[in-house]
Amino acid sequence: MTNFIYDKLRTIHVELTNNCNAGCPLCPRNIFGGIQDPNLIISEISYDNFVEWFDPVVKNIRMWIFCGGWGDPCISKDIIPIIKYIREQNNGAIININTNGGMRQKEFWIELGNLLNYEGGRVTFSIDGLEDTNHLYRQYVNWNKLIENVKAYISTGSNAYWDYLIFKHNEHQLEEAEKFSKQLGFKYFIPKRAMGVEGNKKIGVHNRQGKRTHYIESGLQEDSKNMGEGIEVKGNNDEECIENFIKHLKNKKRDKIEEKIDPAVINFNPNTFEIDKERHTSLNKKTVQCRVLSHPQHGLQEGENSTYISSKGHVVPCCWMGTEMYMGMPTFELTQFKHFLYDHGHHNISLHHNTLKDIYESNYFKKYEDSWSIPDIRKGKLAICAVNCGENNALLDLWKHNKNRVTYKWAQDEKN
Numbered sequence: 001m002t003n004f005i006y007d008k009l010r011t012i013h014v015e016l017t018n019n020c021n022a023g024c025p026l027c028p029r030n031i032f033g034g035i036q037d038p039n040l041i042i043s044e045i046s047y048d049n050f051v052e053w054f055d056p057v058v059k060n061i062r063m064w065i066f067c068g069g070w071g072d073p074c075i076s077k078d079i080i081p082i083i084k085y086i087r088e089q090n091n092g093a094i095i096n097i098n099t100n101g102g103m104r105q106k107e108f109w110i111e112l113g114n115l116l117n118y119e120g121g122r123v124t125f126s127i128d129g130l131e132d133t134n135h136l137y138r139q140y141v142n143w144n145k146l147i148e149n150v151k152a153y154i155s156t157g158s159n160a161y162w163d164y165l166i167f168k169h170n171e172h173q174l175e176e177a178e179k180f181s182k183q184l185g186f187k188y189f190i191p192k193r194a195m196g197v198e199g200n201k202k203i204g205v206h207n208r209q210g211k212r213t214h215y216i217e218s219g220l221q222e223d224s225k226n227m228g229e230g231i232e233v234k235g236n237n238d239e240e241c242i243e244n245f246i247k248h249l250k251n252k253k254r255d256k257i258e259e260k261i262d263p264a265v266i267n268f269n270p271n272t273f274e275i276d277k278e279r280h281t282s283l284n285k286k287t288v289q290c291r292v293l294s295h296p297q298h299g300l301q302e303g304e305n306s307t308y309i310s311s312k313g314h315v316v317p318c319c320w321m322g323t324e325m326y327m328g329m330p331t332f333e334l335t336q337f338k339h340f341l342y343d344h345g346h347h348n349i350s351l352h353h354n355t356l357k358d359i360y361e362s363n364y365f366k367k368y369e370d371s372w373s374i375p376d377i378r379k380g381k382l383a384i385c386a387v388n389c390g391e392n393n394a395l396l397d398l399w400k401h402n403k404n405r406v407t408y409k410w411a412q413d414e415k416n
């Protein structure tokens with residue numbers, strides 16, 4: 001028995017592309033904001049792929065999320081025909097698009113706004129500050145262009161949300177930004193406790209030439225800090241961490257999924273793979289509360305489920321896994337997860353080779369579910385699920401800022 005039932009699939013999160021115009025320092029597509037991950041191969045879901053893959057389910061889907069983990073949906077070539085197609089097939093379905101908003105001309109934003117002009121349509125703009133601070137995280141997003149695009153989109157009357165990642169350099173602007181969001185016509189202003197600077201981490205930011213230009217840190221206010229546990233980053237400090245990472249990418253052993261699998265992934269031995277003792281014990285203790293089964297974060301009701309499709313066409317349960325499966329860090333949780341996928345066969349989870357129904361009707365999702373009740377990560381409990389959906393996780397803490405009561409009440413309600 002599995003709870004991932006094909007007929008109960010109601011939300012699909014699609015990464016239309018892993019391409020982007022920006023260089024956010026904690027986004028995996030570039031190394032701390034600097035050079036693009038040399039192993040990244042740009043991939044995109046075309047209109048034809050989309051129709052072929054989702055035609056059998058499009059009428060059942062209540063919510064589409066176009067966000068992704070490695071790119072920006074608004075830079076993808078076919079976003080407009082894809083949205084048109086969904087609207088023609090099921091005009092009440094919720095469509096949410098997350099974007100840095102800095103690309104394209106205002107005509108595009110007006111066209112998008114006209115397509116999303118109904119209750120369930122919305123664009124969430126990721127704007128982390130004001131004119132003098134947004135670019136410190138959203139590198140290469142031009143403020144004037146962004147605001148021109150936002151105004152063009154909002155002029156159509158469609159719903160706009162403002163997501164605001166809080167850092168030390170922009171926490172003093174929260175109130176002013178919220179006021180500005182109202183002036184512009186945003187429906188919601190959503191402060192989020194940034195990840196990657198959990199606790200008091202200080203991260204060096206790099207430009208496209210790989211030179212360090214500035215640092216980012218978590219906010220100073222208690223309520224601005226993300227205190228949850230994130231995925232492990234090897235290295236005790238920023239320099240060591242970057243050095244380790246570049247060394248790892250350069251040794252070319254990293255798997256690119258289906259092209260060359262890292263021998264460390266193929267030969268992963270859960271009994272001997274190095275993991276800090278305290279982290280091991282803590283991950284064993286965590287109870288996994290999966291957020292793509294019957295969970296309000298994905299607009300799901302009891303018994304319903306959601307899934308994620310990467311720009312390469314791989315199907316994994318959630319966006320966190322869909323992002324982390326391509327990351328290069330040689331940690332326990334990532335290597336174990338990549339081995340899990342390798343063992344199942346990347347080919348078997350690809351929509352380029354299988355239908356979504358076939359993937360659902362294989363034993364694939366049950367393997368995830370079965371892993372959650374295993375008491376030890378060395379015996380098969382998926383460490384990545386314990387990190388992302390166990391107690392005290394950074395993904396949940398992200399939503400817990402006291403001003404974020406309206407849209408994400410579920411985050412405040414959860415016990416951990």
Ligand SMILES: C[S@@+](CC[C@H](N)C(=O)[O-])C[C@H]1O[C@@H](n2cnc3c(N)ncnc32)[C@H](O)[C@@H]1O
Nearest residue numbers: 026067068069070071072098099100126194195
């Ligand atoms: C990789 S982005 C893809 C969508 C789009 N490019 C964007 O940035 O909005 C996915 C989500 O991660 C968020 N994000 C980026 N950096 C983050 C961080 N350090 N902490 C938490 N969320 C972050 C983005 O704001 C966005 O909501």
Ligand code: SF4
Nearest residue numbers: 020022024027071100
């Ligand atoms: S805008 Fe989104 S995809 Fe682009 S670099 Fe920033 S977080 Fe990554």
Ligand code: SF4
Nearest residue numbers: 290291317318385389
């Ligand atoms: S990380 Fe694991 S437990 Fe969490 S949503 Fe994804 S599949 Fe579910």
